[in-house]
Amino acid sequence: EDAAGRYISPFHDIPIYADAGKNVFNMVVEVPRWTNAKMEIATKDPLNPIKQDVKKGKLRYVANVFPHKGYIWNYGAIPQTWEDPGHKDENTGCCGDNDPIDVCEIGSKVCSRGEVIKVKVLGTLALIDEGETDWKIIAINVEDPEADNYNDINDVRRMKPGYLEATVDWFRRYKVPDGKPENQFAFNGEFKDKDFALSVIKSTHEHWKALIAKKTDGGEINCTNLTVSESPFCCSQECAKATVDAAPPCRAANPIPPEVDKWFYYQKN
Numbered sequence: 001e002d003a004a005g006r007y008i009s010p011f012h013d014i015p016i017y018a019d020a021g022k023n024v025f026n027m028v029v030e031v032p033r034w035t036n037a038k039m040e041i042a043t044k045d046p047l048n049p050i051k052q053d054v055k056k057g058k059l060r061y062v063a064n065v066f067p068h069k070g071y072i073w074n075y076g077a078i079p080q081t082w083e084d085p086g087h088k089d090e091n092t093g094c095c096g097d098n099d100p101i102d103v104c105e106i107g108s109k110v111c112s113r114g115e116v117i118k119v120k121v122l123g124t125l126a127l128i129d130e131g132e133t134d135w136k137i138i139a140i141n142v143e144d145p146e147a148d149n150y151n152d153i154n155d156v157r158r159m160k161p162g163y164l165e166a167t168v169d170w171f172r173r174y175k176v177p178d179g180k181p182e183n184q185f186a187f188n189g190e191f192k193d194k195d196f197a198l199s200v201i202k203s204t205h206e207h208w209k210a211l212i213a214k215k216t217d218g219g220e221i222n223c224t225n226l227t228v229s230e231s232p233f234c235c236s237q238e239c240a241k242a243t244v245d246a247a248p249p250c251r252a253a254n255p256i257p258p259e260v261d262k263w264f265y266y267q268k269n
Contacts, residue, residue: 007240010114011041011048011100012212012225012233016080016205018118023198024142027103027119029111031075036061036260039113041077043099044220046243050114061260063177068170069263073104074111078137081204082211082221089133092186097132098221101204104136104167106156107144118142123153124197126186127171135200136171138164138191152194164191169268177264 002008010028018024030039030050038053038060045051053060064070083096105111105119119139127134140150149159157164168189172182192200210216212223212231223233226240 006237007047007226007244009048009225010050010116011043011077011079012223012231013227014079014116016078016201018142024118024120025078025139025201027076027105027117027139028079029074029076029105029113029115029117031071032113033072033074033110034070036064036070037256038062041100044222046222046224047240048222059254061257062174064261064263065170065173065177066263066265068166068174072166072170073106074109074117074141076103076105077101078103078201078204080208080212081201082208082218083133083135083204084207084211084216085132085219086216087207092126092128092133094128094131094133094186096204096207097129097134098219099134100208101201102134102136103139105139105141106150106160106163107141107147109141109144111141120147120150121194121197121201122150122156123191123193124200125167125171125189125191128184128186130180133186135204136167137197137201138167153191154193173266173268176266 014026014028016025018026028041030041039050040053041048042051077100079100081101083099083101085095085098088095103119111117120142121137121139123138125136127136138153138156140147149155176182211218212228212233214232224235225231225233226235228234
């Protein structure tokens with residue numbers, strides 16, 4: 001819901017910009033730092049709620065690969081962006097991963113799931129995840145006490161030594177405990193700067209605009225929204241309420257399995 005209690009889609013109805021003039025973006029927090037549950041905006045569900053990913057009938061948790069514990073940033077997405085699976089990225093040579101663009105927020109506060117924060121973009125990493133382009137935007141909460149000291153990716157390298165290297169290591173190895181190979185990166189795993197990251201975000205925003213206007217076939221993506229008036233998928237609050245009312249009632253959460261706290265050790269390739 002928004003501040004007025006109206007139902008919205010966190011994918012389509014939260015504006016991409018918190019302050020366009022200053023290139024400050026909204027970020028939807030899906031996974032708070034240090035947690036393991038693989039939560040994400042459910043792009044194929046009506047109103048796109050944040051849900052835990054399910055693989056082979058089981059709720060998905062990201063493994064702890066030593067020395068990491070859970071996610072090492074607040075992880076989430078920039079709304080009103082879409083990595084189009086039908087568009088081959090000119091920089092990576094791979095098509096998009098069919099999701100909003102991902103953000104790793106590096107501030108000191110551990111955010112809450114579903115929180116919407118304002119972030120300053122610092123750079124980006126180009127992950128190639130099972131053959132798909134999966135950009136990871138590096139950003140910092142504008143309300144962080146040190147936010148003024150961070151204006152580009154080199155500031156992260158200077159102020160938080162080892163953090164960018166740990167980020168590459170995390171993304172390279174996080175699927176290995178599931179029996180998958182190490183992930184690959186474009187640009188040899190080098191981070192691109194703020195201006196490059198901004199151009200990537202703006203490109204994915206253009207792809208989202210084509211999606212929401214039905215100029216691009218989104219396949220199973222659910223584009224129901226309440227605020228994009230020119231979109232053929234725009235619906236009323238009454239329609240949204242009926243969607244929410246039809247959802248199964250919320251029950252007590254299952255306990256987190258003890259194996260989620262296991263640490264995996266293996267030799268780096």
